[in-house]
Amino acid sequence: MSQQLDVRLVKRLPGFTLDVTWSAGEGVAALFGPSGAGKTLTLQCLSGLLRPDAGRVVVGDRVLFDAAAGINVPPQQRGLGYVFQGYALFPHLTVADNIAFGLRGRPRAEAARRTAEVIERMSLGGLEDRRPHEISGGQRQRVGLGRALAPDPAFLLLDEPLSALDVGLRQSLREELAGILSDWHVAAVLVTHDFQEAYRLGDQIVVYEAGQVIQAAPRSELLWRPASERVAGILGIRNVLRGSVVKASPDRIQLRWRGQILETVNSPLRSYLPEPDSPLAFFIRPEYVRLIRKDRGPADPVHHMNLLSGEIVREADFGTTYALYVRLDNPGRPAQGDYDLEVEVPRLVYEILEIGRDRRWQLSMHRGSIQILPGSTGDESAS
């Protein structure tokens, strides 16, 4: 059941080159990245709809494409299910005929049995004779998935399945899609430019940028250990900052930022030991910067790690949360334009602490909340 998918592709287009290598196994691999990074192009090459210029695509022990050996299995024989953006249901066929479309060539009775089974499992009973324009968006998604799953594909390829929907439907269909993917135990490759979607649906995330893979990792690792500043940038991570190394051990890294020493955690697993004084990028998520309450006595450096103080120069109201832009009292140019740190607080906290009136605060950052970006060498342009 669980097959390995090994992908190495080179495809040259005018003004764009796709050159990627990655693997996927059980579960869902999400290809994530901005529009135009080559994700859909990858799916088209995998499915055989487009012929790559070089590379090799192997599913289990089946070679689907090998430029060197001259192998290029046509899409009809690849045994991969493709779910298109907007589902591409056949508008002139009924729900049942759409689902049965890929079962041609099987004995009639078996095709009918399989069609009935898929309709049942997709909860599409009673809609067999409807046309795609006569059913709801959620039902259309199930028909699209059912049609691709009916022939029992080795891998399911999903091209931005949710991107054409509006927010409300999108969320409920995302949950439904997650349920179907785990129910059917089907290995899948999913393309998305929405990180939340990639994280919710993907077991593994492959990050694309400008035709290249810049990180491929299990989703939690990607979220907490982005490989580089570029990945952090694409993930939309805020407070990506640059300092310099003071001291590094397998467990800890001490760094200097804005004239102050920050204690951070290193991971023995990645055996990353930068030289003292070398530049180092790191980030802290805005919701992990703590404001120190003034009604609980003075800040205690033993209890409050990485103590800072500053003034809120701007704020943004996001309804349930507030973003506060804090400029530190440390001398020198602020790290991010007119501020040093973005701090996110829940609305309730904002109201209780009367942040609207009180603009001067002490802040602390737990060493475990500061994430080091080891891939950065300091020669990349600032984000």
Added chain:
Amino acid sequence: MSPEHFSALWLSVKVSVVATALNAVIGIPLAYVMARRRFWGRAAVDVLVTLPLVLPPTVTGYYLIVLLGRRGVLGAPLYAATGWSVAFTWYAAVIAATVMALPLLVRTARVAIESVDQNLERAAFTLGRAEWRTALEVTLPLARNGILAGLVLAFARALGEFGATLMLAGNIPGKTQTLPLSIYTAVQTGEAGQAMTLVAMLTLLSCVVVVASARLGARAL
């Protein structure tokens, strides 16, 4: 209605029906290939098919004579081998009408095929369908309205064909004299009453075609 008029009407209908059928057989695959394939000489084929639309019909007719006449490029060997020539037979009228009507069908059908979402075809490929099966099961059914409209246009064009038919098939009463040629002859010989009858017949026939095509279009939706 005189027997002569009746034979002109019958010939016109027969020629138009056969020409439309030929158009379907040649034109629909041609439109598909033009819409979906990129091949060497595609632009030349496009020009060749479209030319009868812009050339004066007599010029198209002249080319047909050069090609199919008794001393024509294809006609001469055929005549040498069989002693038969297509010129001045009702087949010639069919060929003239077919060539004149083809661009209307091909252009209309091609636009209709091009407007079919290619992801539907790609979906069919990934579900195991070969390209020709996909064309039959997905593309052409979805382009049906445009193709039907093209066929109606082709039929109407074939029904009204005059110049090229006159060049290749001549104007032989009872043999190659279609309704438009019959009208021309009646006017030339000063038979205004007869001309009026024929004009009325052609107008009526055209009305039938228009109504029928409207019905077809409505049903196709």
